[in-house]
Amino acid sequence: MSIAHAPGTGLVHEALFYRDADEYxxxxxxxxxxxxxxxxxxxxxxxxxxxxxxxxxxxxxxxxARFVDMAKVGRNxxxxxxxxxxxxxxxxxxxxxxIVGEPIWPGRTPAEYRAALQHxxxxxxxxxxxxxxxxxPYDRWGLADGALADARRTHPVLIEDGLREPSADxxxxxxxxxxxxxxxxxxxxxxGDMLVFSSAADLRVVRQFVEGxxxxxxxxxxxxxxxxxxxxxxxxxxxxxxxxxxxxxxWQDPDTECLVCEISDSGQLDNRLVGRIPPAEFEAHxxxxxxxNTLCDLVEMPTGRIGAGTxxxxxxxxxxx
Amino acid sequence: xxxxxAVTAGDALTITPMAGGRGASLVGDxxxxxxxxxxxxxxxxxxxxxxxxxxxxxxxxHFVDLSxxxxxxxxxxxxxxxRALVVHDPPPALLQIVDRFWGGVARIRMDxx
Numbered sequence: 001m002s003i004a005h006a007p008g009t010g011l012v013h014e015a016l017f018y019r020d021a022d023e024y025x026x027x028x029x030x031x032x033x034x035x036x037x038x039x040x041x042x043x044x045x046x047x048x049x050x051x052x053x054x055x056x057x058x059x060x061x062x063x064x065a066r067f068v069d070m071a072k073v074g075r076n077x078x079x080x081x082x083x084x085x086x087x088x089x090x091x092x093x094x095x096x097x098x099i100v101g102e103p104i105w106p107g108r109t110p111a112e113y114r115a116a117l118q119h120x121x122x123x124x125x126x127x128x129x130x131x132x133x134x135x136x137p138y139d140r141w142g143l144a145d146g147a148l149a150d151a152r153r154t155h156p157v158l159i160e161d162g163l164r165e166p167s168a169d170x171x172x173x174x175x176x177x178x179x180x181x182x183x184x185x186x187x188x189x190x191x192g193d194m195l196v197f198s199s200a201a202d203l204r205v206v207r208q209f210v211e212g213x214x215x216x217x218x219x220x221x222x223x224x225x226x227x228x229x230x231x232x233x234x235x236x237x238x239x240x241x242x243x244x245x246x247x248x249x250x251w252q253d254p255d256t257e258c259l260v261c262e263i264s265d266s267g268q269l270d271n272r273l274v275g276r277i278p279p280a281e282f283e284a285h286x287x288x289x290x291x292x293n294t295l296c297d298l299v300e301m302p303t304g305r306i307g308a309g310t311x312x313x314x315x316x317x318x319x320x321x
Numbered sequence: 322x323x324x325x326x327a328v329t330a331g332d333a334l335t336i337t338p339m340a341g342g343r344g345a346s347l348v349g350d351x352x353x354x355x356x357x358x359x360x361x362x363x364x365x366x367x368x369x370x371x372x373x374x375x376x377x378x379x380x381x382x383h384f385v386d387l388s389x390x391x392x393x394x395x396x397x398x399x400x401x402x403x404r405a406l407v408v409h410d411p412p413p414a415l416l417q418i419v420d421r422f423w424g425g426v427a428r429i430r431m432d433x434x
Contacts, residue, residue, distance in 0.1 A: 200354035
């Protein structure tokens with residue numbers, strides 16, 4: 001299989017549809033060796049067991065690449081761009097970097113999938129100016145047809161059956177990113193607990209409310225602190241950006257065994273890249289949602305104009321996998 | 322003007338100066354409501370024209386948010402180059418946030434016991 005990659009100046013974002021382990025290794029190995037020959041810095045961000053497969057395929061060359069476990073760093077898809085993809089490109093200014101990024105795999109929960117789809121779409125905007133070639137492997141047998149159709153919409157180029165072609169279905173990433181949250185499911189009928197907050201002085205009550213419920217739900221204490229901080233930052237954004245009250249709801253999702261904290265307010269998140277690009281050291285704002293994504297196991301953050309306001313959901317796994 | 326007496330923000334945060342203007346001890350929570358109080362107190366500590374490091378005892382700090390850490394980082398950058406901000410017993414979140422956003426550049430020395 002021979003695949004030529006035209007470098008260009010900005011982002012190259014391609015999907016590789018593979019049928020089995022052989023196609024997986026063959027497609028990615030070619031891609032990686034090409035990068036190593038060009039002396040490009042190479043990052044491999046794939047889930048768990050795939051790491052070993054690719055390491056052994058590269059043999060002694062593997063030491064020239066960096067490997068990270070996507071199931072860990074990308075468990076929350078919202079935290080893939082800033083510390084992984086964007087950081088790797090920034091670490092190597094002046095040259096092209098080559099990345100294998102596998103954010104979508106069979107076994108992602110529906111909520112994780114929505115966030116991962118939004119992530120795949122936003123890569124096209126957030127990293128548009130980066131000299132990066134990103135290849136995203138998709139399991140053609142293991143994933144639902146819908147996921148493969150989505151991959152055709154989020155990747156300008158597709159590699160399938162050894163052919164590398166522009167995707168006819170590629171569309172405006174803003175539309176895909178916004179659309180990924182059009183179907184945010186209703187919270188369970190029994191709403192759990194709710195709290196309205198309206199001023200900075202209420203934030204302490206917000207944190208106590210989260211702490212009490214999270215401890216009762218059985219979240220480990222270190223993670224309780226993480227969740228309190230995350231909810232605090234989102235609630236702070238509500239107060240700073242809307243000047244109006246926000247509503248905090250907390251419930252347990254029995255399907256995913258997660259504690260979910262939802263913060264809804266009257267604001268609109270107009271900037272789709274909020275929380276995706278780290279600000280410069282001396283910039284005062286722009287870190288809150290990056291921090292929230294770092295702290296939580298999953299963050300559902302719809303973009304674009306949906307209904308009358310903004311709803312953000314923070315998920316924390318009650319059991320460590 | 323130096324920070325000569327304790328500053329409080331309701332019952333949420335108390336900032337008590339150390340002897341000789343070496344620094345201050347914080348007890349309570351730093352968040353959107355109280356970060357401005359911390360900023361004002363640090364401005365006073367920085368205004369005192371003195372040598373040596375600036376010490377903050379955070380053993381009694383129950384919570385600090387991103388805006389609170391930003392206030393500390395800003396204060397650290399305002400110190401003369403030969404001075405450092407030394408933070409004693411910081412809460413884990415502070416270490417995490419500084420490392421995540423200002424790692425390597427923040428002139429904060431962490432004294433973790």
